[in-house]
Amino acid sequence: MGKSPTLEFDSKWDLSPAPESTDHINLKKRYDLFIGGKWVKPESNKYFKTINPATEKVLAEVAEGNEKDIDKAVKAARRAYKEVWSKMAPGERGKYIYRIARLIQERAREFAVIESMDGGKAIRESRDVDIPLAAGHFFYYAGWTDKLQYAFPNRKAEPLGVAGQIIPWNFPLLMAAWKIAPALATGNTVVIKSAETTPLTLLKLAEVIEASGLPPGVVNIVSGAGATGAAIVNHPDIDKIAFTGSTGVGKIIQRAVVGTHKKTTLELGGKAANIIFEDAPLDQAVEGIINGIYFNQGHVCCAGSRLFIQESVNDIVLRKLKDRMKSLIVGDPLDKNTDIGAINSKEQLGTINKYIKVGNDEGATMYQNSCPLPKKGFWCRPTLFTDVSQSSRIVQEEIFGPVLAVQTFRTADEVIAKANNSPYGLSAGVWTDKGSKIFNLTSQMKAGIVWANTYNKFDPTSPFGGYKESGFGREGGLHGLKPYLKF
């Protein structure tokens, strides 16, 4: 018996840098708040910096909104709702939303570059996924404005009024689209706050909104941190709160609205099970695993972070997974060949590294590829842990990074129970070539999105949202209209 065969993926043919050009983008040195159709200085006159997590260089200064700014914004939204937006013919409202979609398409490359610079996301993803989907959401919802009477049988749908929306840092522009498009399409007006580390694309969207001629006050854009978000949640004249972020903060918000008239939808964390059966198309399943946990640096609420491999194919799947990991490139988000960009912030990198240490301390076996890492910036190699179990912390808790926990299973009963054994319920993945098994699994997963023989697929027509502590309410599709309406 000789040495077992190995494949080398070293450096016989390395890729030269392929940087996306950035000289065509327009970034101001400082951004104010966008309220009532105008750029308005923050009441506190305070600004904070946003950096590029790949280089740690400052990109711009953005305004720190406080309660007074939020009050202004809500007043502007309420006036626009009462005097203009609720009185406009639905088809005409739709045309404004179509304009926004078109403008995003026209400025797509600039949006993609700024998204990558501000958040650390690989340009391939911002260019090929985030921005096209964002435009797609506006396109899709634009068409609903004058068709609501067909969406809800026997019900007359009416807008709620003013929606307060808080979005996260992992898909900044896309989350803005997921929030703004359905709100506007159903006749509401909006006050929306970007995440602290990724304010720029929402501010560029404000420029698009200006160019679209959307009546002032229909969309108001503010930047700020946790306190700014709290000001939105607590403002008495908001009818609806939509939040995407951590489960912890989601619970705070839910508690805060008790006793008020405010409706909420929450899209929170997850710890999805990605399940590979022995009769799965294994090479494609491996690609799905990679897609599920390593892209967008694992900063995905629906990431397939718990891998379950049917024991009979454990060795072969792990071998294929590790081989595939060897060709993943961690690097400059603006390099067109980068697969895994920068971790969004120092804090998040700290969290991820903490969990990696926990995994090692818990006795799990770690594997990482050996790709080179840039010197400045926040980076994490794609990582996987074997020899873990349901009770391991790295299996239970959401890490929000490129870290995969791998377990084996023997039967369908076992894996269904384990997959559902979590307070989360956002998503799940099932890989098998057998149709009846697919439907067995998908019908029993306690998750709002189940991917069969694929993973991390999104579409404006497809509703997204969780069970249990992953939140409630749906975004996308016909079901995504309901959270913004009353009947």
Next chain:
Amino acid sequence: MDRVEILKTYKIYIGGAFPRTESGRYYTPVNGTKQLGNICLSSRKDFRNSVVAARKACGKWAGKSAANRSQIMYRIAEILEGRKTQFIAELELQGNSKAKAEKEVLASIDRFIYYAGWCDKFSQVFSSVNPVASSHFNFTSPEPMGVISVCAPEGSGLLGLVNAIAPVLAGGNTCVVLASESMPLCAITFAEVLNASDVPGGTVNILTGKRSELLEHMASHMDVNGFSYSGTDKEEIKKVKECAVENLKRVSVFDGNNLLSADNHSPYFIDEFVEMKTTWHPIEKIAGAGSGY
């Protein structure tokens, strides 16, 4: 000296190109005493060629994603918007007042946008997951019918045409359209708009000519799947329905009036031109009953 104008030639639109009628014939619709042009008097062979083109285009149009079809239809509206003065002038030429012409053109643009927006929503409203008693995943969803013969309303130069075509397209079908006999100009100019958009050649084919010559062929052709008739002539309707029997063409009759009213645009017009397919697949029941479909 006054500049000499280039006069427009109105040809027909088949397979993404602008041929003349193979019969070489023409007719001259008039507005009062003014002749509107030498308009192609299309023959049954033109119709036959159009069906071939429409059938070929079926896979291309239906093969696009719904979102893509929506974008293409939206773009048709964009181009129409950019050329609205030309259409208004043509409607005036054909006897409409300026105010009426403007209203009609703007409504045509908005009507196209309306149906563009249905492309990727229609199936959400009209499909179902059916909770059958056996252990099967069962769903019903619409599919395009195929090639549709469309007879545009006689009394409208543009809106009637657009209103007849848009729901057929939104459903994923291709079509062969006979324009209004007395007001055919905008139909051909609209063909130019289609040609400039990304709609694949053959998806919409537009013929000009006489109903009395073409209706029978449009209704009897064995490779046409549906018929959209706009009008109130009882004899015509009878003829269409009789001719359609041989291959059980689905015939939809619209009166072609009140085009501007809200009742005249709805997803139910798309529903007229789709087939419903129901699919079953077993669900293995392992690990207890759990939630079903």
Next chain:
Amino acid sequence: MGKLNELPDFRLTPRVDQVGVGDRIARIQSRSVKKASKLQGLKMILNMIDLTTLEGADTFGKVQQLCNKARFLHISNPDLPTVAAVCVYPNFVAQAKKELLTTKIKVAAVATAFPAGQSSMDVKITDTKLAVDGGADEVDMVISRGRFHQGEYNYVIDEIAAVKEACGKARLKVILETGELGSLDKVRRASDIALYAGADFIKTSTGKINPAATLPVTCVMLEAIRDYFYETGTMVGMKPAGGISNSKLALQYLMLVKETLGDAWLSNKWFRYGASSLANDVLMQIEKQKTGIYQSKDYFSKD
């Protein structure tokens, strides 16, 4: 080390999800190969080309021109490598061998009732011998697609093994004719059959039908080679043929090899392109890399 005595049940070959393969290919296609890495890639590609003429109208004159092209392709640019081989019908092998005597360029011949392969075993072996006796370094055979679709996998594998034996020292490339197989599952099955039968290369197409080589079928075949390598320790080469007429596409194929099989396969011992017009496009791109100027076909000899 190997388990060459145990043939797997080919009815149970691994499943392939076509949409999933599409996702993998989309990732490959978005790779951006620039500057030094592009030049390096283009040179590798040039060195991997099997310059091909397989026409009913081929003559000794045509083959002579092909061989000249192979010999002089790189003359104006001395640090360019030569192509890997020329590929001709068996009756031209001897002539090609003579023309290319002073070079390291190999002579490959198609055989076994190419392209349809619809003939008896005897005829196919005789055809192979014609090529081998003429001095062919490599033989490109076609599998019996008819028998394959009939489910007679034993026949298919036996036929390949018999041709391999008739090849002697010549290396055997097995053409699956993926465009006739109907699905990626079947491409995988045919690949496994060829691998276990002893192929030195598995090749996508004859180039005589559409579709010829595509990135998805190449991906499936490379993955089959990978699994076979891990199972037996044996390396097998891969050759996509037909439909690769520009450098950008050729670089995507090379990227697929790099990310699926790694460094060891990035040489013309283990990867080839079956192409005719690709060579000129590669030369044009190399020139563009060096000068920064977009090129015209007028400046590159059309043989």
